[in-house]
Amino acid sequence: MFSRCVGLVLLSAGLRVASGLNLQLATSGGNASSPLLYGLLYEDVYHSGDGGLYAELIQNRAFQGTTVNVDGSGQQVPPFRTLEYWHTEGSDVLTIDNAAHALSDALPWHMRVDVAQGATGDTGFWNEGYWGMDVKQATTYTASFYLRGDYTGEIRGAFWSNTTNSKLGDTVFDVSQSDSDGWIKYEKTFIPTSSAPDEKNTFHITFDGAQTSGKSLRFNLISVFPQTYKNSNSELRQDLAQALNDTNGKFLRFPGGNNMEGQSSPYMWKWNETIGPLIDRPGRPGTWGYYNTDGFGLLEMMQWCIDMELEPILAVWGGLYLDGEIISEENLQPYIDDVLNELEFLMGPTSSPYGALRASLGYPEPFTIKYVEVGNEDFLNGGIPTYVAYRFNRFYDAIRAVYPNMTMVSSIWIGYFNGQAPIGVVQDLHDYLSVSDMVAHFGGYDHADRNYPVLVGEYAAIYDAQHTPPNQLDNPTLQSATSEAIYFLGLERNADLIVGIAHGALIKSLHDEPDNVAMLKHSPTEIVYSMSYYVAKLFASYYGSETVPVAADSPYGPLYWAATKDAAAGTYFLKIVNYDGAASTPVTVSIPGKTGQAKLITLTAPDAYSTNTLGNSTSVWTETTLFNGDEVEGNHVNVNIYIG
Template sequence: MVSKSTAWASLLALFGTAPIVQALTLNVATGGGNASSPILYGLLFEDVYHSGDGGLYSELIQNRAFQGTTVNQNSDGSAEPPFQTLQYWHTSGSDTLTLDNEAPLLTDALPWHMRVDVAEGATGNTGFWNEGYWGMNITTATRYAANFYLRGNYNGKILCAFWSNTTNSMLGSTTFTVSQTEANGWVPYAQTFTVTTSAPDEKNTFHLDFDGASTAGTSLRFQMISVFQQTYKNSNNGLRIDLAEAVNEIGGKYLRMPGGNNMEGLSAPYLWKWNETIGPIINRPGRPGTWGYVNTDGLGLLEMMQWCLDMGLETILAVWDGLYLDNTILSEADLQPYVDDTLNELEFLLGPSTSTYGALRASLGYPDPFTINYVEIGNEDFLHNGIPTYIDYRFNMFYDAIKNVYPDMNIISSIWVGYFTTPPPVKVIQDLHDYLSVDDMVSKFGGYDHADRNYPVLVGEYAAIYDAEHVNPNQLDNPTLQSATSEAVYFLGLERNADLIVGISHGALIKSLHDEVDNVAMMKHTPNAIVRSMSYYVAKLFATNYGTETVAITGDTAYGPLYWAGTKNDEGTYFIKIVNYDGAASTPVTVVIPGKTNDATLITLTAPDLYSTNTLGDIQSVWTETTVAGSSEGYSFTLQGNYINAVLVA
């Protein structure tokens, strides 16, 4: 006779170890919850790895004003000039391209231009072309606006055209009629046009051609050669449509900007200067950015404020506080002008049009003040030896100045309040950044259950960037199902404490696949495509299914590997979120909400394997929506997958 244990062992040998099915029953309370932060899920933007220039900013031309491209760094991390180049520009005929600064200049902000010297005896068309940001998206579905400034003697036509390198054919063009002399100085040209043929891929370039015979032996000078693809909501100088739509789909409620490390600057004097990012783009000098390339600052302060208006986002404004990334920190005696500049920036954004800086804002097309309720003093001042001076004088100088003029402003500290030797004022918000392994992310589930309610928390940056340490100690190239699900567990812990947590935003909203493929981001892009990561879909799942108050939930089992939390809105809709993090492959669930018997919607997100990831042309994530019948006994359904994220909307 074969014993039961022997038979069971034989079955295991045949079929492998079978996971134990763990059923879950959740009883949801209908009252007694806490008000939840109305902006819990948000967005962080900084121009990192061409998320702005060459990404969300709809300009197609790279190095449009010869401000430079690559930023060289000294051994101490500081930026090393000069930055100006002709990179990404190429001659296409009988001419030579030279970087020149001969007066008169177009503007003081743009001291260099491109001189095009046409060869003696030139005939036919001559000119030059631009590579774009690793190509261009050329389609009949949108409009294009071509602009340039020209100086020199020329009577004739200039043909501006898109070309496909794949088909070696013209995709569309517009023609400018030029009649000017050197005495006219810099003359602007601008036209909007459409193309006749959509490109088969992103391998496209932009060309300017003119008559070689009539310019032979002479020079023409060009500056601010710009081509915009039609923008999101047709805003001026605005956002790339597909990327902006993808950002909006996340459902975030705030925008933390202008960064990140890119606000701080590599070294003096290259901090992000708000007043050099406003007004006509010919008046914006740009600067060496933090992430290896020169920023045009075309996507400047007002463009980001318009972004907030277009998507209905609360603004969380960060201001520079005296720290550079090369560890240079301004002394107390030298900091006051920057405190004053912060007040000028706030007057520009919040002041009446009769004030000095409010009038400047009005002159740029925004007569009405914006609404800003949150200002963060600095960014990550716990790094670069920043803590002692932040505590000693930097935080207080900015805090006192801002509160004196705007007493109701919510002030955010960029360091944990526990670092302060003298506690900061109650209700100062602390910005905490969590870049963690998947195990550490899950361990944070209960991390705020007993936190001091006097000091709210903004998780200004988060990401699961490592596998379990025993699996792979290196950073992930892309979010996996496992890493995104660990972030979901983290979210549940925040939702349970949404009376304390102001908001949360991923540390990398957008990155270029051509610039940085080797670490995580919510989205990565090419000129004509977007990859929405596992983290993107988890954030969207949670942000678009979130109520105005928490609800208490009693489970019939302890947390782990199943985790849950719930909220409801003012209309009585409940959002019950359940995450299975490395649990059973099949999990029966029953959710009981007293008085609720209407049909509900179950939304789930999973993928074939814990290491599944979304890449260009290979999307592994699976988003499903099904109807769950309601009854007096609750809502019953089964979650399929060891790693699965679910929301019951009832």
């Protein structure tokens, strides 16, 4: 017997039963709902970007480094450059080097390959990838690298399976250059001849040992890309991108998140270092313990918005580093100017300097930005006094002076402004809660001040009844996901106030941080779709343009409900959540004047603590079309809907 479920009815019909909970949906009297209500938050956290959504297969491709350490004062400790994840093919020696001339100012370090004296046959090196690689037959891959040195002959790039110790596919680069030629880029597309049995695959670059005996070859920016989502400039990994698109979210909040703020000076996210050719992107030590390549930069994120028709909610740095360093008021103007430059880059005409730069990078038409958030979680590390005193207002005034219709978002609760915040400012509130607190928030916005809309920029139920602070859930359970669903119901009831909501952890790598919740977790070849993922998908996929009052003859608990209506189509959406309730509860639903059919969708699992893990998905999504006179009951549905 399933003991918990989320039930949803897509209604264009009248429903009734003889006993149990009776719900009557009104045909008028609701409020206009936010068109954006459900969306996505992106930041590169736990290899959600590099090694995740960003489709690059080579780790440490430009020798920028990987692991980032933090000292006792919270400062990130250089140097970051290493040869981690690179290995010699034979007796060659690999060395990190910055001898002139550099490939670019942004990428001054490279890998020098010293070939052993007397070498013969194939020699070279290989890369582990991000804990393996996904290699599929009939998928096109693009391999490229920059080379400096004296060599004429072939260089072979090949996928190898560590499991079968066999080559999966390769391509050959024809090389003819001398030391005086400097850096030359080589690029080839190819299709593997075999699919790998698992993720344990590597990429090898080899060349003729006899031709290079006793010599040195220098390599930089070694890259391998599979086909990307929609073959787009967004550079998104296909399966992860499709999973996100399938949630039917309507906005993307980016680029974070704590990763935008930076752990310490000067490592904030810098928009102008994430655009243009990859050789001009230096990357930076990210907040989450590893170096960011910034290959997935500002324009890639904007292309993501285009590809999935998402409203961009752009976060800009607000003067706070995570170690507590705050920019003083007298030193803040250059950072404000930088934000104005970023907005001109995105929205300016091609006659403007930064608009012309955007056009030169392939985007002549301006983007549309309607929302700008100043900072992220500026309540952290003593940030509230300066945010209220000058930081938010300085950014607000400067941006609104140029873009008077811009909706500005505060990264702290509006109450901290003591009534001095401009009317209409959106407040970004982050709720990482226990399941009981999630449920308690069901009515939390019923009487909130409508002058200050709310963006729930991050949420997650991180503790259930078996996990209490500080022991977070490893993965969302059915109990935690249904508590999030009840939270959603409260937001839908107040969707005239709530701008949008996004799960606080969108994607995490199973090889990096599997021990706390995320909507999706991934390996190089597979995805775990969490209970929270399916709840978010269910709610976002069935949602109307206005709220609908619902009359009931019983109080909330263990059943919770809310309804919306698509005014144009006349379609009603009723969502019912059974939280810690009886195994079966009859429900009557009626809509005056409606007849026809209904679609019942249920999300269920064996018990409250069921969870989805790699290779073991316990959630069950069921869809049933119901006609007048139909009855649905049984152990696969907790909320039984009778139609007649």
